[in-house]
Amino acid sequence: xxxxxxxxxxxxxxxxxxxxxxxxxxxxxxxxxxxxxxxxxxxxxxxxxxxxxxxxxxxxxxxxxxxxxxxxxxxxxxxxxxxxxxxxxxxxxxxxxxxxxxxxxxxxxxxxxxxxxxxxxxxxxxxxxxxxxxxxxxxxxxxxxxxxxxxxxxxxxxxxxxxxxxxxxxxxxxxxxxxxxxxxxxxxxxxxxxxxxxxxxxxxxxxxxxxxxxxxxxxxxxxxxxxxxxxxxxxxxxxxxxxxxxxxxxxxxxxxxxxxxxxxxxxxxxxxxxxxxxxxxxxxxxxxxxxxxxxxxxxxxxxxxxxxxxxxxxxxxxxxxxxxxxxxxxxxxxxxxxxxxxxxxxxxxxxxxxxxxxxxx
Numbered sequence: 001x002x003x004x005x006x007x008x009x010x011x012x013x014x015x016x017x018x019x020x021x022x023x024x025x026x027x028x029x030x031x032x033x034x035x036x037x038x039x040x041x042x043x044x045x046x047x048x049x050x051x052x053x054x055x056x057x058x059x060x061x062x063x064x065x066x067x068x069x070x071x072x073x074x075x076x077x078x079x080x081x082x083x084x085x086x087x088x089x090x091x092x093x094x095x096x097x098x099x100x101x102x103x104x105x106x107x108x109x110x111x112x113x114x115x116x117x118x119x120x121x122x123x124x125x126x127x128x129x130x131x132x133x134x135x136x137x138x139x140x141x142x143x144x145x146x147x148x149x150x151x152x153x154x155x156x157x158x159x160x161x162x163x164x165x166x167x168x169x170x171x172x173x174x175x176x177x178x179x180x181x182x183x184x185x186x187x188x189x190x191x192x193x194x195x196x197x198x199x200x201x202x203x204x205x206x207x208x209x210x211x212x213x214x215x216x217x218x219x220x221x222x223x224x225x226x227x228x229x230x231x232x233x234x235x236x237x238x239x240x241x242x243x244x245x246x247x248x249x250x251x252x253x254x255x256x257x258x259x260x261x262x263x264x265x266x267x268x269x270x271x272x273x274x275x276x277x278x279x280x281x282x283x284x285x286x287x288x289x290x291x292x293x294x295x296x297x298x299x300x301x302x303x304x305x306x307x308x309x310x311x312x313x314x315x316x317x318x319x320x321x322x323x324x325x326x327x328x329x330x331x332x333x334x335x336x337x338x339x340x341x342x343x344x345x346x347x348x349x350x351x352x353x354x355x356x357x358x359x360x361x
Contacts, residue, residue, distance in 0.1 A: 007055040014051030018044045026149025027169055039147045042263035049270035054278050061323040063282060065316050070285020073292045107287040111280065124202065131199030133277075136229070138192040139236075143262075190240055193233040200230050221273045228268055231261040289313075301343035303350070308343035 293310030328339035
């Protein structure tokens with residue numbers, strides 16, 4: 001298999017960007033802890049792999065069309081329907097761009113934060129995903145700034161029990177190590193681990209008891225990511241137990257195991273099921289696409305004249321099918337007809353009619 005040059009460029013760019021933000025955020029590596037080098041190397045390699053695979057995936061005609069239309073519609077100002085040139089064949093009304101549910105902020109809140117698309121399927125799965133995604137997001141939001149040297153803590157010269165928070169070289173806050181703020185800051189990763197463990201227990205129970213999941217799941221896609229996340233969460237809690245309750249006994253070993261598990265998880269993300277967290281960015285474009293399409297011109301079936309989809313969606317689907325090498329045009333009684341101009345109900349009816357005709361009925 002040949003190497004995709006565009007994807008390779010994206011991979012190298014992503015890796016270089018991680019190195020650059022580490023260098024800039026840590027003040028030229030002055031605040032970078034060499035003990036965390038393994039995490040940083042794993043992050044660079046994972047960024048390169050994600051950049052490569054995401055570029056390959058985004059270049060596929062369906063993904064490319066959604067991204068193209070999504071960005072176009074997000075940038076377009078809300079307005080009433082106008083006129084847009086659809087090529088030499090004809091001009092058609094441009095889809096109206098509504099406010100509200102189709103905006104980028106709304107799509108982020110609904111698809112990434114609230115994950116409403118899962119809540120509509122199952123409340124159990126929704127709570128499970130919220131625990132997993134929320135716990136992992138919190139852990140990443142804390143770990144990466146610390147590993148990259150963006151944030152570090154300094155004790156005051158005259159009072160070792162007072163800490164200063166420095167982010168990108170700027171003093172943000174000062175707090176006592178005995179304060180509630182210190183308790184929350186120093187235990188935030190433990191809180192995230194507990195949320196993740198709750199989600200893992202729910203996910204494990206579902207995969208063991210749900211007949212549908214048991215019939216379709218695979219080890220590499222469904223079980224392995226849960227094991228990797230479990231090891232990361234468990235070894236992270238083991239570090240806390242070691243230095244808080246065991247006087248640091250075994251801390252060095254647990255630190256190595258934890259780092260190895262985190263790096264393994266980072267390297268798994270681009271190649272396994274967890275890559276869907278990056279593919280979900282396309283859902284932002286899809287949500288806008290659906291809202292704008294619903295407010296714009298409608299496509300009517302060439303057979304029954306019924307409204308069955310947005311005209312924008314039908315036109316884009318024809319383009320994607322052509323790019324994939326599928327020609328669904330055929331000669332009709334009133335000229336050339338594209339299969340996508342027929343509504344689903346009429347497609348089923350035409351299929352039955354043609355099957356009957358083929359056997360002489």
